[in-house]
Amino acid sequence: MRLISTIFLCGLVLAATPLALAQSGGLHLPRAVEAGRAFSIQSAGSGKAVLYIVGLGQVLRRDLQLGETTLFAPGEINNAGHYLAVLVGESSTESSAFDVTAAQPATLSFLAKPSRLPIDLHDGISGVVYVFDPLQNLVLASTPVSLQLGVAGAEQTRTAITHNGVAWVRMNSAAKEGSVQFVARVGEAISTRVIQQVPGDPCHLRMSARPLGERLVVETEPVRDCSGNSLPDGTVVTFTESYEGSASTVDVPLKHGIAQTDMPAYSGAKISVATGVFIGNEIRWGKER
């Protein structure tokens, strides 16, 4: 009977031991820590133990005496993420989870597209901003991002709030050609992109012709879009001369907004001009046949 009681009591003690150790070896740590900041973990109990800090962003190991406070200096845990603190004692293991959160916004990853587009295009420009802290952690807390496109006095400004670290906007291209700055700003963090706004489709294409010996000099007026912007130099203008059932074509790039060439001066020839799909005026040279 005494033997059975002894065995029973021993069993109870053995069963209770891990629980007692777990209770005596409390692990106290903050639930959330800002990346790069100092923090401490307090253990309880006595004896030697190993503390592991384990996450996909970082791994640390510390030998310690239970009951002591373990300090983590500024800069020891820099990567935001979900971490486990696992305390392995001589006869028990405890664990607890904590989060390392991003610090304040410091850098922006700003993608503006396209870098070149026609003027006067509704929602033609998109801007996407990812917000990071100084340690390259994505700032997941909602953050207002100011986005400004254009020059002083004629700028468009929007404020977008980040969701899960990203904000985006769409903006219109301006009515006037030229380079403009597209600026994203969060506090002191600024990122700038340059957008080239080029004239739109041609809207005005008119040529004139004058004789030069046995040739005809044909020349356009400055070629402009519907907003009055000159089309960029290099835009190809096509002159076509039709005469007695045959046609000859000359492609000329715009130079200083004007295209010019010379063609045979056939009496009764028909000369037309076009750029892309836009057709300009037509000239009939000399007398009709």
Added chain:
Amino acid sequence: MKRSLVIVCSLLAAIFTLGADQPSVRIEPADSVGPRPLEKQTEAAVIRDYLQAWGSLSDAFEQNRVDLLDRDFIGSAKEKLADTIRQQAKLGIYTRYRASAHDLQLVFYSPEGLSIQLIDTVEYDVQIVDGKNAQTAQHVRARYVAVLTPTEVRWKVRVFQAGAE
């Protein structure tokens, strides 16, 4: 008869083991992802590549091999994971990550199509192996934010970060 039973049992054990390695995956409807419309093929490719990335990181952390990250990670995500693996190797430890469930939600597809963001509420077990001492696996549930960008042949994880649920 006894031999057949052994074979059947082995097959069942193999099937069970293989099945156990595959996490359950739940995908939230991607109807409201924007601003760029998300094609079904793109969605499938992103999810496939993201889940494969978890497999790669699991292998990389268990074998302390940075090179296993190359296929699926890029940029700061790759650098940070590689640094962690180097820390493990320096400490003489490795970690086993076994994902058991992914709850995926695609939340952002950038207008120009150059980045896609997803949220993964993932459940996994982590086991620390220090030298020859394997510690008890710890069960974790965490919310991961991942940003993937397209490369020549696949989507790669560029930002990979867990946050509070």
